[in-house]
Amino acid sequence: MHEPLLLSIIAFLAVALILAIRAMLRYRRRFHERTMVVRGGRIPTVEPDALSTAFRRNELGYGPDAEVSMIPRFGAPVLGATSDEEQWILSVLARKASVLFEFGTCTGRTAYAWARNAPADARVYTLTLPPEMTSTLRVGADDATEAIRNAQAESMITTYLYTGTDVEHKITQLYADSMTFDETSLVGCCDVIFIDGAHADSYIRSDTAKALRMLKPGGVILWHDYRGAHGDCRDVFTVLNEMAGTMPLRHIHGTSLVFYRHDGSSI
Numbered sequence: 494m495h496e497p498l499l500l501s502i503i504a505f506l507a508v509a510l511i512l513a514i515r516a517m518l519r520y521r522r523r524f525h526e527r528t529m530v531v532r533g534g535r536i537p538t539v540e541p542d543a544l545s546t547a548f549r550r551n552e553l554g555y556g557p558d559a560e561v562s563m564i565p566r567f568g569a570p571v572l573g574a575t576s577d578e579e580q581w582i583l584s585v586l587a588r589k590a591s592v593l594f595e596f597g598t599c600t601g602r603t604a605y606a607w608a609r610n611a612p613a614d615a616r617v618y619t620l621t622l623p624p625e626m627t628s629t630l631r632v633g634a635d636d637a638t639e640a641i642r643n644a645q646a647e648s649m650i651t652t653y654l655y656t657g658t659d660v661e662h663k664i665t666q667l668y669a670d671s672m673t674f675d676e677t678s679l680v681g682c683c684d685v686i687f688i689d690g691a692h693a694d695s696y697i698r699s700d701t702a703k704a705l706r707m708l709k710p711g712g713v714i715l716w717h718d719y720r721g722a723h724g725d726c727r728d729v730f731t732v733l734n735e736m737a738g739t740m741p742l743r744h745i746h747g748t749s750l751v752f753y754r755h756d757g758s759s760i
């Protein structure tokens with residue numbers, strides 16, 4: 494066989510092999526994202542009824558305590574969004590909450606769902622990084638670079654889903670870098686806290702430390718994007734696995750949510 498022809502065949506086979514491997518890895522990642530199977534996690538997976546009795550089921554399925562009002566995502570590409578299952582769980586928790594706090598507003602989808610489902614006198618605080626502060630993010634030595642890049646990309650929104658709605662008055666929009674946010678006025682006040690800001694190691698640790706101080710006895714903290722050891726959210730996985738060594742964390746089946754409930758003892 495001519496040498497140039499042989500080289501072309503080898504090059505063709507090499508490219509085909511690389512493309513096939515990439516397609517296989519992409520398929521595997523999407524499969525895990527879809528099924529929400531978290532491999533290699535150290536956090537026990539539980540059903541939502543471990544979080545609240547509102548999620549108890551009988552032979553007819555979930556009951557009226559799990560009824561909420563929410564805008565479905567249903568496959569639409571919404572920036573930084575929770576899945577419909579996650580949004581439902583967060584909304585159910587709002588029904589009996591007085592004070593809710595979110596790290597990371599993005600489109601305002603969760604803040605809106607909380608305000609819509611929480612009692613009339615509830616207050617929703619949502620903290621986000623304003624566009625003009627994205628260059629000042631403090632990058633820690635162990636922070637995944639993709640997590641910092643995503644935090645910057647998701648900080649360009651200034652009008653939210655709740656803007657102009659009849660529940661906007663229930664929401665306090667806060668602007669700050671969560672690392673320097675002063676939580677003092679909310680210490681011991683929050684029933685539900687959602688940690689979904691910068692997904693980088695140093696930020697997850699700092700946001701969690703603040704959330705623990707802000708939590709009311711009996712209150713609950715939820716973290717988003719516990720997905721596995723690879724990808725943009727890998728710091729969430731690493732940090733939460735580590736924290737699970739000293740805190741009773743639980744992963745909610747079929748979601749990327751992890752929760753912690755304050756049992757009333759001192760933290």
Ligand SMILES: C[S@@+](CC[C@H](N)C(=O)[O-])C[C@H]1O[C@@H](n2cnc3c(N)ncnc32)[C@H](O)[C@@H]1O
Pocket residue numbers: 572573574575595596597598599600601602603604620621622630644645647648649669670671672689690691692696
């Ligand atoms: C994944 S999105 C949040 C999605 C939102 N929780 C929801 O349920 O629709 C991440 C958000 O965190 C914000 N963010 C990123 N880094 C932050 C920081 N250091 N301090 C405060 N907010 C931050 C981004 O501006 C973005 O709005």
